[in-house]
Amino acid sequence: MVTVDELFAIDSLLSDTEREIRETVRRFGEQRLRPHVADWFERGTFPARELAPELGKLGLLGMHLEGYGCAGTTATEYGLACLELEAVDSGIRSMVSVQGSLAMTAIHKYGSPEQRGHWLPEMAAGRVIGCFGLTEPDFGSNPGGMRTRARRDGADWVLDGSKMWITNGSVADVAVVWARAEDGIRGFLVPTDTPGFTAREMHHKLSLRASITAELDLDGVRLPEDAVLPQARGLAAPLGCLSEARFGIVFGALGAARDCLSATIDYARTREVFDKPLAAYQLTQAKLADMAVELGKGELLAVHLGRLKDRGGLAPEQVSAGKLNSTREALAIARECRTILGANGITLDYPVLRHANNLESVLTYEGTAEVHQLVLGEALTGAKAFR
Numbered sequence: 354m355v356t357v358d359e360l361f362a363i364d365s366l367l368s369d370t371e372r373e374i375r376e377t378v379r380r381f382g383e384q385r386l387r388p389h390v391a392d393w394f395e396r397g398t399f400p401a402r403e404l405a406p407e408l409g410k411l412g413l414l415g416m417h418l419e420g421y422g423c424a425g426t427t428a429t430e431y432g433l434a435c436l437e438l439e440a441v442d443s444g445i446r447s448m449v450s451v452q453g454s455l456a457m458t459a460i461h462k463y464g465s466p467e468q469r470g471h472w473l474p475e476m477a478a479g480r481v482i483g484c485f486g487l488t489e490p491d492f493g494s495n496p497g498g499m500r501t502r503a504r505r506d507g508a509d510w511v512l513d514g515s516k517m518w519i520t521n522g523s524v525a526d527v528a529v530v531w532a533r534a535e536d537g538i539r540g541f542l543v544p545t546d547t548p549g550f551t552a553r554e555m556h557h558k559l560s561l562r563a564s565i566t567a568e569l570d571l572d573g574v575r576l577p578e579d580a581v582l583p584q585a586r587g588l589a590a591p592l593g594c595l596s597e598a599r600f601g602i603v604f605g606a607l608g609a610a611r612d613c614l615s616a617t618i619d620y621a622r623t624r625e626v627f628d629k630p631l632a633a634y635q636l637t638q639a640k641l642a643d644m645a646v647e648l649g650k651g652e653l654l655a656v657h658l659g660r661l662k663d664r665g666g667l668a669p670e671q672v673s674a675g676k677l678n679s680t681r682e683a684l685a686i687a688r689e690c691r692t693i694l695g696a697n698g699i700t701l702d703y704p705v706l707r708h709a710n711n712l713e714s715v716l717t718y719e720g721t722a723e724v725h726q727l728v729l730g731e732a733l734t735g736a737k738a739f740r
Contacts, residue, residue: 357611361649366656367433374430378437381411386441391701393563394442397556401448401482401524401565409479413438413449415457417597421473423457428667429659432604436655440608443711444564446601451520452476454598456483459529462593463540463585472527472542484525486516486543486569487591494724496531497588501571503532503539510534510581512541512549512574518718522567523554529582530571531591540585541576549574560714596672599719600662603675604655606715609708610648610683616704617641617690620697631693640689647682654678670732673725681722684712 358364364372385407393399408414412424417431426434431453439446457476460468460483475481492498501514512532522528528543528550543550552567582590618641621632631637658675661667687709691698698705716722727738 357614357645357648358652360645361653363649363652363656366653367429371427371430371433374426375433375437377411378413378434379440381407382437382441382445386445390442390445390563391704391707394444394707395562395701397558397562399444399448399563399565401521404448405452405479405482407479408449409477412477413453414479415453415461415473415477417453418457418461418473418477421461421469422477423461423473424477427659428600428662429656432601432655432659435601435605436608436611438608439605440612442563442707443605443609443715444561446605446608447520447561447564450598450601450605451485452483454601455485455594456521456525456527456529458594458597459485459540459582459585459591460542463582463590464542465579465583467579468542468582476527481526482521482524484519484521484528484567484569485591485594486519486522486528486530487595488516488518490515490517490568494721496591497538499531499533499538501530501532503534503541505535506575508578510541510576510578512543512571512576514571516569516571518555519552519567519569521565522569523552524565525552528552528569530569532571537587538590540582540590542580542582543571543574543576547574547576560710562710595719596669599672599676600658600667602715602719603658603672603679606679606683606712607648607651607655609712609715610644610651610686613687613690613705613708614641614644614648617693620694620703637693640693644686644689648686651679651682670728673720673728676720677722677725677729680712680716684709684716687712 413434416424416426419425435446460472476483487496489499503510503512525545528545530541530543531538549572551570555566621637622630624631687705690705694703731737
């Protein structure tokens, strides 16, 4: 028997350091996270405050950033870490992704030296948790239509508006909030204890239940001038952060798919139907073979995109291609695995339906599948089709 990684010789494409990081994160996931994740999912909770310092100690928070206590890894190493985290649960990878690729990246890329020195070391260590306030109740795929406003009042800024579907929102110490000012969209660092800022945790989710999701309200939030991210001008700034997070999803979603397929193969080898193992039937093997091929192709594409990013040559449409492929194929694999497990597949004794539910969110957040199709369509034809 071979694994998908062995079938496609994935390890031959990786350096010793990349394999070491992958194995370190895999061990942490298996020993510290997996024993509890089904319970977190069932209860709709996630111990972000407890786990953030542990993730920081491993160097996973903002790991691809340089300086300020960040690990300074390559993009490929970061991607492999995302894959291993999401093999446990998409919510865990989301927490790390929002902290590092969104909140910390915004500060690292667009912040002042003082802002970077103040926030990033604490965030890298997991002592401070950040969130990223871009999406609004009526503006998800079209963030340029945001209604949150920032106005001048003397030397201060005053923010009014709301944000929705904000990972880490109700446990964050600082929120990176995007708002429309007179001169365009600007970014602000909002300590969450600022008067007028409230975060309400969102419940009744059927997906990403092992994750903290919140709605943010900003009612006359008064901020000093030094709360502005000085290098963030226009919508390109938050979209640049989203591209970083989408890159992590290219790898991450494949981790969920790998976990589904591995659990399903183990099940099929031991589950007997009509006096022989389920794995011995042609229809079962055909399903497993097709899923293995799609997973292997996805991993090869992810590593290729990681190499491009490490060389500084990864285009936004290439990230879209990777995100679209990984999420779409991972969800298809999770659903197909559920058919092999039968009724057992709907329980939390097995990870497949939990992953499938999570991947329904991963498919649509940080750019829906349709949005990424249109990004690719524009790249291929030169014609915009968003409106």
